Amino acid sequence: MVSLWGSSKDDNNPNGSGSVTPREGEEGQSQSQSQRPASGSRRDPDERTRLLPRRPPPPNSDGYLDPDDPAVSPYNLWTVRFLRYLTILFLIITFLWWVLLLVAIFVSPPMMHARGSGFFDFSYTTLTAGNLLVALIFFSAPSKAMRISQLIIAGFLLVDMIIILLVGRIRMEEGWIGIASVVWAALMAFWCVMTDRVVEWGKRQEEERLTGRPETRRTLKQWLAILTDQVFLIVFIAIVVLMTATLVLRWRDATLPYEGERIFVDGDKYQVHLACVGNVTYTGEQRDPTVLLESGENPSEYDFEHWAYSSWKNDTITRYCYWDRPGYAWSDNAPSPHSAGMSADALSEALARAGEEGPWILVSAGYGSIVSRIFSSRHLRDVVGIMMVDPLHEDLLHRIGSPARGFVLWGYGIISPLGLQRIFGAIFEGRTREDRVYGRSAYQGGKFIKAQLQENLVADSLSKNEVASARNIQSRDTPLVIVSSGIEVRKDSEWERKQRDLTHITDNLVSWDVVNKAPHLVWHTPEGREVMEKDLRMLVKLAPSVAFPEDE
Numbered sequence: 001m002v003s004l005w006g007s008s009k010d011d012n013n014p015n016g017s018g019s020v021t022p023r024e025g026e027e028g029q030s031q032s033q034s035q036r037p038a039s040g041s042r043r044d045p046d047e048r049t050r051l052l053p054r055r056p057p058p059p060n061s062d063g064y065l066d067p068d069d070p071a072v073s074p075y076n077l078w079t080v081r082f083l084r085y086l087t088i089l090f091l092i093i094t095f096l097w098w099v100l101l102l103v104a105i106f107v108s109p110p111m112m113h114a115r116g117s118g119f120f121d122f123s124y125t126t127l128t129a130g131n132l133l134v135a136l137i138f139f140s141a142p143s144k145a146m147r148i149s150q151l152i153i154a155g156f157l158l159v160d161m162i163i164i165l166l167v168g169r170i171r172m173e174e175g176w177i178g179i180a181s182v183v184w185a186a187l188m189a190f191w192c193v194m195t196d197r198v199v200e201w202g203k204r205q206e207e208e209r210l211t212g213r214p215e216t217r218r219t220l221k222q223w224l225a226i227l228t229d230q231v232f233l234i235v236f237i238a239i240v241v242l243m244t245a246t247l248v249l250r251w252r253d254a255t256l257p258y259e260g261e262r263i264f265v266d267g268d269k270y271q272v273h274l275a276c277v278g279n280v281t282y283t284g285e286q287r288d289p290t291v292l293l294e295s296g297e298n299p300s301e302y303d304f305e306h307w308a309y310s311s312w313k314n315d316t317i318t319r320y321c322y323w324d325r326p327g328y329a330w331s332d333n334a335p336s337p338h339s340a341g342m343s344a345d346a347l348s349e350a351l352a353r354a355g356e357e358g359p360w361i362l363v364s365a366g367y368g369s370i371v372s373r374i375f376s377s378r379h380l381r382d383v384v385g386i387m388m389v390d391p392l393h394e395d396l397l398h399r400i401g402s403p404a405r406g407f408v409l410w411g412y413g414i415i416s417p418l419g420l421q422r423i424f425g426a427i428f429e430g431r432t433r434e435d436r437v438y439g440r441s442a443y444q445g446g447k448f449i450k451a452q453l454q455e456n457l458v459a460d461s462l463s464k465n466e467v468a469s470a471r472n473i474q475s476r477d478t479p480l481v482i483v484s485s486g487i488e489v490r491k492d493s494e495w496e497r498k499q500r501d502l503t504h505i506t507d508n509l510v511s512w513d514v515v516n517k518a519p520h521l522v523w524h525t526p527e528g529r530e531v532m533e534k535d536l537r538m539l540v541k542l543a544p545s546v547a548f549p550e551d552e
Contacts (some may be wrong), residue, residue: 003270004476006291043379055275074140074202083195083220084139090131090188094463097184098125101177105450106457107408108335115270116173117446120243121181122155122416128185128327129240134232135192141225142200147193149233154189154242161186163247169254170247173332175445183393239418246419247424249436256433257332265349266342271533273330274350278319280314289359289384289543291320291536294347294375295519296366296389299329299438304365307523307532317539323347327451329438330479340367341466344374358382361539365389366520367391367400367455373505377470384507385539387481389532390488393498394467401459416446479542481535484527485515 074080101122103113161182164170260275282287295304300322308320325343326334360383364372369391376383421444427433435441442448482503489496503512513535515528522528
């Protein structure tokens with residue numbers, strides 16, 4: 001009887017010596033026709049059944065095959081063939097999952113939204129596909145080095161799985177998609193170890209059975225196959241080590257405290273961070289306005305909020321609120337696609353859920369001015385002043401919506417789980433949690449890159465249409481202040497023309513100041529901060545005449 005896993009002894013050899021019965025051309029030819037089994041009684045094929053037709057033996061042959069004969073193959077065993085077919089099936093499943101995750105980066109299918117960037121689960125799936133593909137290419141060339149390398153990969157993937165499951169913040173960001181991806185990656189790494197071990201066993205069995213001895217040598221082709229296999233696996237080890245280190249940094253960053261609260265929006269699909277500083281005050285029966293900050297290309301906490309805090313400390317304003325757009329700082333990523341108008345809606349919902357009410361003075365910068373203008377058009381009675389700092393014009397949205405920029409952002413997103421810059425910064429440059437979450441290194445994070453990519457994908461379509469509609473709806477009486485960068489105005493004539501055009505979005509222009517030596521981030525210079533605070537003080541003084549009376 002043939003064992004499920006084969007045997008080193010031939011079924012026709014009662015001595016069990018490991019040799020095979022001489023070929024039919026020798027001893028078999030002396031057998032009479034009457035002794036041969038009838039063709040109708042031929043036994044069913046099993047894993048010892050020859051895959052190649054019999055050939056006449058060479059002269060003086062002892063009945064064994066040459067070690068280089070193609071018939072000496074582990075594929076003779078159905079167990080090895082079955083494992084190979086399963087590996088192919090697993091690769092197909094992984095590829096289909098990979099395609100789905102790739103699509104989800106740009107358009108989130110139902111139930112497929114991850115509150116994180118989605119780049120980690122994509123990377124785990126890519127690693128799994130690479131593992132299975134390498135295992136299939138070198139399936140018939142097993143080696144101990146391969147199994148050790150795969151065990152190392154599987155071990156790090158288990159560590160990743162533990163971190164994702166134990167750290168609540170990371171678990172929420174990755175969701176069931178990220179958990180399923182890392183579990184599948186670990187299982188497939190162990191699967192590759194097991195299949196390589198079985199193939200090695202089958203290879204040894206067939207060599208002993210068909211050549212009469214265990215084969216200890218390897219051909220040049222086999223050594224090249226093992227070397228190539230190891231090169232790929234060493235690259236995979238480096239990848240998984242870097243991903244684990246990046247997860248450890250995310251674990252560390254998840255412990256960073258924050259002001260305010262995270263609030264669920266958009267049908268509880270994700271959370272955004274909202275914080276307010278100061279108390280609600282009244283002048284007579286009128287509620288004093290609250291400044292609502294909308295940052296530009298960086299999180300509000302990086303430096304824009306610091307300027308507002310100074311204004312609050314100087315009693316220029318009595319209260320201000322700031323938030324992080326989806327994907328920035330402590331806010332989750334939103335489902336894709338995500339436009340500026342969707343950000344404005346998320347802000348509206350967060351304010352309502354937090355119990356925050358106007359009147360508002362909107363202070364925004366750069367791309368944030370697009371969101372702020374849409375918010376204003378949807379809250380006409382609540383907005384009593386608009387201040388835009390070097391704002392982006394809707395006709396220039398193509399600059400951040402170019403396909404080339406989108407492709408670069410996508411590329412950075414794909415490699416972001418490796419965390420090369422973040423790991424280097426943490427080890428050699430002293431980068432802190434603050435730097436990585438909302439500071440100077442925030443742009444390196446997967447969530448931030450995903451948010452930038454989302455803005456890029458719809459900037460010149462959905463977002464442009466939304467802000468064009470907002471311009472038609474905007475109240476013409478709202479006080480307006482524009483503060484422009486002198487550096488940007490001088491070096492870019494189109495930017496200067498568009499800044500001038502933005503002064504006409506209402507009929508109540510209070511001031512348009514061009515700060516001579518200020519860069520795009522105007523508040524980075526003392527003169528810029530001084531001009532911004534002066535203009536904000538004017539808006540606050542004008543606001544009470546249109547502010548709401550206190551609710552009864």
